[in-house]
Amino acid sequence: MAEEPKSAAGSLILEQQDKKIRERLARIENKLLVLSGKGGVGKSTVAINLAIGLSLQDFHVGLLDVDLHGPNVPKMLGLRKGKLQRRPDGSLGPIVYSPNLKFISIEPLLPREDAAVIWRGPMKISAIRQFIYDIDWGDLDYLVIDAPPGTGDEPMTVAKTIPDAYAVIVTTPQEVSLIDVKKSISFCRHVNMQILGVVENMSGFICPHCGKDVDLFKVGGGERLARELGIPFLGRIPVDPRVVAAGDAGKPMIAAYPESKTAEAFENLVRNVIAVTQQMNKDRQEGRIMRIAMPVDGPRLSEHFGQAPLFAFYNVEGGRVVAKEVLKPPPHEPGAIPRWLSEQGATHVIASHIGARAVELLKEAGIQVLPGAPKENADQVVESFLKGEFKGDESALCQHEEGRACTH
């Protein structure tokens, strides 16, 4: 967890940083976090080939390597000595791989290539936030984020800082790896990150002599698991020795052997990622996927947004509630609850009384606010919102007598 600044000045700095991060992220249409439950399953390989594949489709793509201990991206892209761009206005731009693909990783910023990075959680968190706060990524269609394996500080920071990121989970067909996929899925559910789908890497073997696809290990486990759990399956990438050589030579497979079956498999993955991302965006825009937050006091809606002892969160899919949880908000400090709600992945807030400043902060975070809800049973209020009976009442916004915005 990030160390929360205790002073008012500290929380103001954090609020300003959050604002800048939100501004930068608003210029990035789609954010994809590439995850794996265990190491060595080819997560970086998938992230890099996916980023290049998207850039070859004329999308503007950023690749962010948040693996601070073992950054692979610069080596696999053949750009270990890449330099950040210093812009005329003094801002810093990411390292350029091609006109459509930019990246950033800790490695080129270290004094020596082999310098060990031994950081504690809060430092890792601030480094990742800086990759977004300090670096001007410009307008991007996709930001692909390569996280270290597991469910530690780095994926957690991304989930909190970029609450609208979609997770791409990489696995291999072996049982052990599939068990880890379940851990990644429960991590995503825990942090409310929507899962774009599962990729099965090292699935089957392309014979270098005859070019035939040989089922070396069991294949299809990732696909079966995705189907069982109702998660999209994004594609299979075969084992191909050229993937290793291409990665070591700094020329990723999809660019080095564009005619190969393996590059074809990556292209298929890219097409599926684009299609599923578009569908999920549409579901979000049209309100089929929501996470509604409500200040509650017991089962009823709380009178004041800023003083509610608890918040109830309702996950809505296809117009109905699929999960509900009740969480305790952070201590009352200006801006703390809107920031926390954004970290919790809220898309909508339904409240009774809510201050204009809180509404402004929530809207800046892309959260829709529906004030003026009746102080009734919260479950029933959600139902009436989903039926279109309650639509929010702007006149219920709370202002102090002298017209100053209230921070309820």
Ligand SMILES: Nc1ncnc2c1ncn2[C@@H]1O[C@H](COP(=O)(O)OP(=O)(O)OP(=O)(O)O)[C@@H](O)[C@H]1O
């Ligand atoms: N489809 C494949 N065929 C053959 N080799 C592959 C394939 N995918 C990945 N590899 C190789 O496996 C090794 C591990 O891949 P990679 O570094 O992408 O995994 P990772 O999951 O990101 O690892 P880490 O745990 O270090 O983050 C690399 O040498 C890579 O070239």
